[in-house]
Amino acid sequence: MDFKTFAVSSGCGLIFGLAAEKGQAYLPSVIRNQMTFSQYTMLKLFLPAVATSCGVFSLLAFIPSTRRYFHSVRKAFYDSLAFQSVGKTLLGGAILGTGMTLSGSCPGMIFVQLGTGTQHAVYTFAGCILGAVLYGMIHSSLQSTCKKKQDDDEPSPLSIAGNFVDRILSVRYVSVALPFMALLATVSILVDILFPEKINLSGLQRNGIPLLSQATWNPLLCGVCIGILQLPLAISVKDSIGGSSSYCTLVAKAVSTTTKQAGNGAFAYFKSYTNDWWQVVYVGSAALGGAASSLLSGTWGSVEGVSPLTGFIGGACLLFGARLASGCTSGHGISGTGLLHGFSLLALCSMFGGAIATAVTMKAILPS
Template identity: 35%
Template sequence: MASTRPRTRSQTNGTNMGTNFSRLEATPVASKENGIPLMIAFKSSVSALCGLVFGIAVEKSRVFEPAVVTSQMLFRKFIMMKVFLTSLTVGMFFLSVLSILPFTRKKYLLSRAAFVGSISKKGYFGVSVGAFILGSGMAVVGTCPGLVGIQIGAGVSNAVFTLAGALAGTLLYGLVEPYVTSLTKPTTPIKYHFLYQLMGSPPFIVSFPVFSMLGIVVFSLEMMYPWQYEIAVQASDIVGKPMLANPCWHPYICGTLIGCLQVPLVLIVGETIGGSRCYCTLMSQGIVNNSMKKLSPYLSKFKNGFANWWQVIFIVASALGSFLSATASGQYGNVDGVSPWVASLGGLMITFGARMAGGCTSGHGLSGVGLLNMTSMAAVICIFCGGMVTANLLQLMS
């Protein structure tokens, strides 16, 4: 995701950005701050701390469990939806606030430009197909790119095979990316990236009714499907125990913690929540000569720079947070995963789909929709469509 500063009025005005975002590159551009060791160390520490909180919140929410993901895709349980919508509602609220405060608006604009830069060469068709593949992979393996590290940290069986598949999927996409891009690249640039552009209103005016409506949906889901019954938690498992020792927390608490992470990431790191790009950075470390760069120009762009490495720090820290949380509650290693072959296949699908879509459930779902990006809205719909179709097909086959 690019860190390019907006230079024209159309790039910085919330209602008139036009197609200037198409000039942003899809990969990070190092800023002057990246050359200052102390600044890099500070941003790295913030990334790690945010990842730690993210890992704890997700582990306590139980949405990293394959059975929970599958149950959501089959609409049998709604824990995943509650946590996701709570995170989105809280994140959208804070992003909207950051967009109107004079002392935070510049940081908000930079992070928004970074997000759009990451998908500037993609159109609705390519994003939708990639998101559908991602959703299908989620139904197969029961996780998404941003939660693989959390599964490993929590000791989910065969999660390492999911990681191996995810790295393989990233490599595969890196090799075929020129062909995929040529087949799916839009003939004309996207004119309106954000819903408020289309409506001709400032971001906060549009986001306020949206996150209010999402809040009502979350509240209604909890009223109809209380979280204690969906997770089957007993009062004795929670009462009298330290917070971290509880096996699970209310989805409102977990979702709020995740949504609040948008604030430090935007203000200090200059990015929004995301996870799938870290696999590109890891795989790019194997590119050591010009021949390899020619083989995958796409992956070679992710090799260096803090703007690439912050997600690696974030995901590694999330695995640590998950491990600490699971260990403190005695839940480490208690969650069953899928078989090694299924984990490998699902891992490949989720990262290939995420890279084709330009983001995952965190990048598109929490950050993109939180910014009211219309491409991300289409992506989220296709993620759930892919997940629902695949989950039902697998159920019929079993």
């Protein structure tokens, strides 16, 4: 990894961590409350992030001198789904969604939780590592199944989902992305008007840097900040926002250090991630960004987390589901949806479907 990639990855990670902390979308209670529709902070950050991603990608696609970056990002994303199927996408998304509600986190946000000293976040992180390892152990058999499906002379009627929406419609990307961006922006503003934040902002500003010392920002603004990160990542890294692949890189490094079996058998899946370090730098910097933001506002270590066991199980579901779906809430949810990929749209629906179903079930069977 060259210095430019390191600098851009770390800078973007710092901003992501800062925006997630200020927008309060990293709070386990906020993530869980979103799934029961009792609080809309997460949605207020997520929708603007996707809308801004659409805007950034549209800009890159429209300007002739930057079009090559847009195509590079799209190719990288398309290639990452080479062995994906509708079934894996839907099932993986649902498992990931279950993990979101259980852990009150997602693969990218867990690093912000670690940085902010969120209670029991380390257990969720440990579960994520386990989930990545478990998926790596079954990956080869799943991949061979997908190969057989791809070689079949009779294409699946749902194979159309494995492409970009604009290609399916035979139109330019901006022709779909810009109206989609406008729709998401409109919904974001309406949600903010109809469901104003319940957080009391009085007394939450400390002496120091005026903006950074505030405990909370408007989540709409924070979502825009996250979406803008697509621009430097596309130009410098030729990739888009994501989080779950970083766990595979960490596991790959651990495996290559501790055993001679790296790249063989159950560990073969991790071989391709051995040198893919930009995302590790990104999420590590997100932890630092979250830590700096919470320290400046005096909120470090004040967030209550889920129980250790629930966090661990939820973390395992997060990463197992994310790798099964070949993307997480950042990869599929923000980047893939912004790029208008069919699998990402399916994954997004199944993620929130699984998360909402789990939240409703927990609310029904657990004491208040």
